[in-house]
Amino acid sequence: MDQPAALTDxxxxxxxxxxxxxxxxxxxxxxxxxxxxxxxxxxxxxGRTYAERLGVPWFILSAEHALVTPDQLxxxxxxxxxxxxxxxxxxxxxxxxxxxxxxxxxxxxLVVEVHAxxxxxxxxxxxxxxxxxxxxxxxxxxxxxxxxxxxxxxRTTDAVWPTAEPVIMADxxxxxxxxxxxxxxxxxxxxxxxxxxKVPGLYSWWVDETGAANLxxxxxxxxxxxxxxxxxxxxxxxxxxxxxxxxxxxxxxGMHLGGNHEFSTFRRTLGAILANAAGLDRIDESHLTTWMxxxxxxxxxxCEDADTLGRLEEAVLGETNPIxxxxxxxxxxxxxxITELRRRYT
Numbered sequence: 001m002d003q004p005a006a007l008t009d010x011x012x013x014x015x016x017x018x019x020x021x022x023x024x025x026x027x028x029x030x031x032x033x034x035x036x037x038x039x040x041x042x043x044x045x046x047g048r049t050y051a052e053r054l055g056v057p058w059f060i061l062s063a064e065h066a067l068v069t070p071d072q073l074x075x076x077x078x079x080x081x082x083x084x085x086x087x088x089x090x091x092x093x094x095x096x097x098x099x100x101x102x103x104x105x106x107x108x109x110l111v112v113e114v115h116a117x118x119x120x121x122x123x124x125x126x127x128x129x130x131x132x133x134x135x136x137x138x139x140x141x142x143x144x145x146x147x148x149x150x151x152x153x154x155r156t157t158d159a160v161w162p163t164a165e166p167v168i169m170a171d172x173x174x175x176x177x178x179x180x181x182x183x184x185x186x187x188x189x190x191x192x193x194x195x196x197x198k199v200p201g202l203y204s205w206w207v208d209e210t211g212a213a214n215l216x217x218x219x220x221x222x223x224x225x226x227x228x229x230x231x232x233x234x235x236x237x238x239x240x241x242x243x244x245x246x247x248x249x250x251x252x253x254g255m256h257l258g259g260n261h262e263f264s265t266f267r268r269t270l271g272a273i274l275a276n277a278a279g280l281d282r283i284d285e286s287h288l289t290t291w292m293x294x295x296x297x298x299x300x301x302x303c304e305d306a307d308t309l310g311r312l313e314e315a316v317l318g319e320t321n322p323i324x325x326x327x328x329x330x331x332x333x334x335x336x337x338i339t340e341l342r343r344r345y346t
Contacts, residue, residue, distance in 0.1 A: 020058040022047045023116030028076045035060045036070035046151035047115050061120050066096040072307045082119040093123030105172050108132030170315035176301050177204040183297035186257055194249035200234025201248045201302040211295025218277030219337050229266050229324045235309035248300045259285050269324050272345035283345050
């Protein structure tokens with residue numbers, strides 16, 4: 001059996017891989033589970049251990065779902081890629097690579113190591129190479145026994161995936177959420193009527209110079225204009241695995257701009273600061289909404305995978321450190337002051 005042109009089965013002929021793709025398995029749990037746990041064959045388990053220890057972002061090639069993240073919640077399914085039609089595999093391969101390009105950023109110049117059978121590799125290789133990626137298939141031509149032996153002979157680093165995969169996606173998100181030119185006013189946001197926004201995702205709020213001065217007066221501490229808050233909508237709730245019905249549209253239009261601080265952490269924070277600045281004994285909802293329209297702008301980034309959204313938010317918050325975010329953030333004088341005001345203006 002000849003190896004496809006432009007593929008290599010020699011990792012030493014390529015740089016260290018930037019991404020790793022691992023094929024799914026026919027043997028599965030009979031209940032919904034994160035993808036990394038759903039597949040139970042010995043070959044998949046050894047491949048998963050190798051991927052996690054390699055310390056690079058990795059994804060699973062699913063015959064049913066094309067490409068999924070390891071923590072994506074899946075229900076058991078029966079589809080087996082070698083049993084599908086040529087047209088299905090052709091569409092499947094394009095879908096898998098386009099999703100990888102979306103989640104992992106531009107693929108040009110990256111080394112992608114694929115651990116899968118021929119049906120999987122043949123379906124995606126040309127699409128990966130068309131995007132400028134180098135494809136490495138270290139298990140090419142090996143039977144299952146030889147593949148199991150290969151995994152047992154490998155020595156990888158002790159790096160673990162959970163800190164690796166979100167980083168490459170978070171880098172993309174940080175850039176998009178931190179680009180001031182992409183921010184729009186609340187009026188412009190509502191004018192969209194929710195088009196393309198009734199999905200999970202991340203968002204960032206920005207304040208102008210006058211608004212920053214108002215916040216500085218309320219906190220009695222300096223707040224610069226710019227990015228002040230990052231949040232999410234629609235993330236799966238763990239460990240229960242319960243799916244949220246929130247979307248970017250419902251979170252921002254209904255909760256942030258909806259006129260009641262009891263339904264929005266961000267709105268309550270702003271309301272408490274502005275009430276203190278004005279010497280009020282309660283949050284003035286009408287004034288708060290008007291102030292938000294006058295001095296704030298927002299950026300939204302839809303994210304298809306609700307299962308990993310919470311971890312992505314953590315990674316983005318770690319990079320951006322928005323001044324008004326409280327939960328899970330390092331304690332600062334400003335955050336201590338915000339907490340004090342939020343208790344006062346319940």
